[in-house]
């Protein structure tokens with residue numbers, strides 16, 4: 001693969017050879033990385049292995065490691081030697097993760113001459129203003145973060161003369177903005193968020209709503225101890241030589257309007273991919289003057305989904321959350337029946353709601369209902385083969401397989417677990433706990449299934 005200029009998206013990564021589903025396209029260790037504040041206590045700060053028995057850094061009492069190898073890696077490579085002092089001196093220890101990441105990038109880039117200076121150049125030239133002349137993130141905490149970073153750097157007592165120049169407004173804003181736009185959220189194979197990392201090469205990959213590759217992360221496996229978390233770009237659709245290799249910055253199951261809003265809010269760009277073109281022109285052709293009504297319906301549905309998440313997270317009120325998602329579902333169905341038959345927008349909305357309903361039913365222990373919703377999710381995705389190898393789909397299949405096994409429907413359990421395993425075989429490394437979990441579940445079901453067939457003579 002090689003980096004070259006794209007037509008309208010700046011630089012991009014292009015294939016110089018064909019790739020098939022499951023091929024690894026790029027592996028890159030994180031340049032700098034942080035865990036998130038709320039899960040910092042039970043994740044190793046180097047390899048992201050999740051454990052209850054991590055050892056604390058004796059000075060800052062914040063960093064945690066699964067062993068000496070990981071501690072040494074963090075101290076030197078991820079510059080905990082400087083960060084440690086700043087964390088230990090911070091009274092409330094609530095430095096935002098993005099600020100910690102920015103500090104670690106600075107420590108690393110300053111510590112090495114030559115190659116790494118390119119990172120500083122990239123920061124220096126990164127615009128922190130938007131194309132319409134306004135400043136990005138003005139409504140957000142950019143200025144707060146700038147102050148936090150300066151404070152953090154001072155507390156670290158980093159002895160660099162040039163630091164003062166780098167801590168000037170423009171540079172700091174560009175650095176934070178670059179990380180906001182280019183750092184990757186690190187998640188495990190069950191898609192739980194673990195932290196944030198800066199991967200200089202992978203950070204130049206462009207977005208597509210129908211991507212041909214996905215970003216997965218090592219982390220959480222025992223044998224990665226002592227190795228910093230790394231990103232693996234894996235092929236999920238056949239790629240021809242010369243094609244651009246693209247990932248998705250968002251959940252591909254969002255509707256066109258949701259994706260448009262999300263990308264504008266988080267990345268300030270309007271996606272020019274083929275899926276957006278198709279779905280937007282279909283929407284405009286079909287709905288023309290009804291678009292305002294459509295937007296308002298989608299707004300209501302989105303509002304109900306957000307409300308259901310808040311109820312669940314904030315108040316632990318799951319039945320209320322379930323109720324909200326049911327309202328969203330009803331509203332969605334009404335809209336489709338009355339106004340928008342075959343709307344691609346509502347098709348994606350239904351997929352999103354079906355998955356959420358499945359999740360809520362499981363938490364509420366309504367297992368049989370959960371299988372109905374997850375079946376529906378898979379059914380709705382069936383005519384989208386381009387998403388067949390996505391980790392999200394595999395995860396829903398695994399859930400469904402386990403549910404059927406619990407409910408005693410062994411043949412359905414076997415079918416879904418086999419499908420999940422097929423996707424994981426392509427996507428995950430063998431050491432991934434999720435790969436094992438799937439294999440283990442499948443083994444149990446197969447043994448039980450064979451026994452049942454023997455006893456009853458049925459198959």
Ligand SMILES: C[S@@+](CC[C@H](N)C(=O)[O-])C[C@H]1O[C@@H](n2cnc3c(N)ncnc32)[C@H](O)[C@@H]1O
Nearest residue numbers: 009010011182203204205206207269270271272
């Ligand atoms: C993480 S950077 C990717 C690297 C970028 N092309 C560069 O040269 O620095 C993300 C930026 O690339 C551009 N971009 C990526 N995907 C795009 C897409 N599908 N449509 C339009 N612009 C895109 C946007 O300007 C976005 O803010």
